[in-house]
Structures are given as C-alpha cells and as structure tokens.
Amino acid sequence: MSAAVADTAPRRTWPDTVNPVTGFVAAVLYTIPMLTTIDAVSAAVALVSWLILFAVAGIGPRTIIRRSWPLFIAAPVSAISMLLYAAPGGQVYAQFLLAVISDNSIELALAIGLRVLAVGVPTLVALGGIDPTRLADALGQVARLPARFVLGALAGVRLFGVLGEDWRQLALARRARGLGDDGRIRRAFSLAFSLLVIALRRGEGLATAMEARGFGVGERTWARPSSLGRADLVLVLVALAVAAVSIGAGIASGSYRLLGA
Structure with a gap:
C-alpha cells in the first residue's frame, strides 16, 4: 500500500525542496538587476540559462508551461503594444494613426517580450510549486514573522x-x-x-x-521544522550568477540599454 502511494505521489523537483523563503529572496536578487536594462541579449541569455538549469534540475517542459502559461500570453501582448506605440527611431516601416513601426520599436518589442519571459518564467516555476504549509513554516521560523x-x-x-x-x-x-x-x-x-x-x-x-485554541497567544512551537541548508545557498548563488552573466553578455554585445535611458 505504501509503495503504491509513493508511486502515485507527485514528483518533487529540486526547487521544491529549497526553503520557500530562499525562493523569494533569490527571485528578488535576480529580478532587480534584470529590470535595470531593456535589451534583448541579456534577456535571451537569462531565459536560455534558466531553461538549461531547469532541465538539469529535472523540471520538464510540461511543468514549466503549467506554472507559467499566463506569461506566454502576456509576453506577446506586451511586445505588440511596444511594437506599435514605442517612440519611433531609425527607419520607419509602417505608420497608422498613433501606431508607428520603426527600428527602435522592433528592438524594444523583442526586448520586452523576452524580458517578460526571462523574469517571469523562472520566478513562477520556482515559486509556483511551493506548498502553503511549508511557506507558513518558513515564514514563521526563518523569516520570524508573527x-x-x-x-x-x-x-x-x-x-x-x-x-x-x-x-x-x-x-x-x-x-x-x-x-x-x-x-x-x-x-x-x-x-x-x-x-x-x-x-x-x-x-x-x-x-x-x-x-x-490559543493561536497567537504566547510563544508558538512548530510541528514541522524549517531551516536553511546548502541547497538554499546554491539557489541564491545561481540566481545571482545568471543575472550577472546575462547583464555581462548584454554589455559585451553592445546592446545593453539602461532602463529609462
């Protein structure tokens, strides 16, 4: 009976075993530098890097699509709006009322579409499988929230x-x-x-x-311990490394474009 239950239990991937608080910290550390630039090269490098890392961690395409499918709708919508209404620059290919398609709008559309995926896909894949009970244990014991x-x-x-x-x-x-x-x-x-x-x-x-039942009165004990380990450090370092390599690739290619510049 126990063997049958084990066979039918959902398979846990490596990100699902990391402390939930670490997942949020890694997402913030990765997202902040990625939002400082708006070029296609860094976004493409980051997205490809995460897809490779997910494959190594045992996360298949089906899991990625199931957890991040809204982004595959949001990314094209964002890219199309940028393609039509971004500030024109370079050669103009088409124009209708307020919509102008130019070299600058095409470049920005590609960069925005890739960046939505590069930032959103790893975040949703890593955080989408967090069990609420594990998250509560981590917030109470690791983050020390009330x-x-x-x-x-x-x-x-x-x-x-x-x-x-x-x-x-x-x-x-x-x-x-x-x-x-x-x-x-x-x-x-x-x-x-x-x-x-x-x-x-x-x-x-x-x-x-x-x-x-006395919830919130006095010091509370927890039935399931939640702690940090080596896997949590690895996840944070991986997130920082992907962000650094991606931005470095953008700078090296000459396509780095500071947001707002």
Missing part, C-alpha cells in the same frame, strides 16, 4: 481554493430555485455578493475557532 499573521495567511490560502466549489454550489442552488435564468451580468453580481457573505462568515468562524 505567528498570528502567518497562520491567518495560511488559513486564507487554504480556504481560497474552496471559493470555486462555493460558486458552483451557489449557482446550482439558485438554478434549483428558478433564479438562474436571468441575465449573466446580474447573476454574476448576485453570486459574487453571496460568495462574499459566505467568505466573511467563514472567516469569522475560523477566527473565533483559532482564538479559542
């Missing part, structure tokens, strides 16, 4: 997944009463208000239950 805040946030995250089922049950209940055939907009507002009432009542009940 236990009342940590446990309240954990409870909120846990209950957030229930909202979809509540919405479905409310819709079925209204339809059973003959109230589900009115306009979509009116029905959506009515369901949203009912869902808000349910969420507030559930939150009040949860707060009362947690208060009755």
Whole structure:
C-alpha cells in the first residue's frame, strides 16, 4: 500500500525542496538587476540559462508551461503594444494613426517580450510549486514573522481554493430555485455578493475557532521544522550568477540599454 502511494505521489523537483523563503529572496536578487536594462541579449541569455538549469534540475517542459502559461500570453501582448506605440527611431516601416513601426520599436518589442519571459518564467516555476504549509513554516521560523499573521495567511490560502466549489454550489442552488435564468451580468453580481457573505462568515468562524485554541497567544512551537541548508545557498548563488552573466553578455554585445535611458 505504501509503495503504491509513493508511486502515485507527485514528483518533487529540486526547487521544491529549497526553503520557500530562499525562493523569494533569490527571485528578488535576480529580478532587480534584470529590470535595470531593456535589451534583448541579456534577456535571451537569462531565459536560455534558466531553461538549461531547469532541465538539469529535472523540471520538464510540461511543468514549466503549467506554472507559467499566463506569461506566454502576456509576453506577446506586451511586445505588440511596444511594437506599435514605442517612440519611433531609425527607419520607419509602417505608420497608422498613433501606431508607428520603426527600428527602435522592433528592438524594444523583442526586448520586452523576452524580458517578460526571462523574469517571469523562472520566478513562477520556482515559486509556483511551493506548498502553503511549508511557506507558513518558513515564514514563521526563518523569516520570524508573527505567528498570528502567518497562520491567518495560511488559513486564507487554504480556504481560497474552496471559493470555486462555493460558486458552483451557489449557482446550482439558485438554478434549483428558478433564479438562474436571468441575465449573466446580474447573476454574476448576485453570486459574487453571496460568495462574499459566505467568505466573511467563514472567516469569522475560523477566527473565533483559532482564538479559542490559543493561536497567537504566547510563544508558538512548530510541528514541522524549517531551516536553511546548502541547497538554499546554491539557489541564491545561481540566481545571482545568471543575472550577472546575462547583464555581462548584454554589455559585451553592445546592446545593453539602461532602463529609462
């Protein structure tokens, strides 16, 4: 029985074993320097580097797409808007009203599209698989945040997944009463208000239950220890190295373009 459970359990990749607080720190240390420039070379080098590192860490394309699929919509949208409405420069290829396609807009569109992926994909892949309970343990023990805040946030995250089922049950209940055939907009507002009432009542009940059990009173102990290890240091160093190599490649190629310059 235990072997069957182990076989069906989801496979944990290397980033999923790193302390969640380290993941956020590494994301900040990597993102800040990457947002100081707006060139295509550094973004492309960073994106390719992360894809190689993910492959080495055992993260397949399916996991990458599942965790970061919104970026594959946001990146083209950002690139197209920059292509049409960026400040013209160099040769102008097309113009219609306020939209101007020029050498500068093409360069910026490519840089923006790649940068959205270069910054967003590694962040979402690394942080998208974090278990809320592990995150709460890390925030309470490593980041030393107040236990009342940590446990309240954990409870909120846990209950957030229930909202979809509540919405479905409310819709079925209204339809059973003959109230589900009115306009979509009116029905959506009515369901949203009912869902808000349910969420507030559930939150009040949860707060009362947690208060009755002594949550947030005195010093709290933790059932699952959360600590930092060698893997956390490796992740931070890798994030800094990718950012440094990417920006260095942009400077070496002569395409480095400081944001706002």
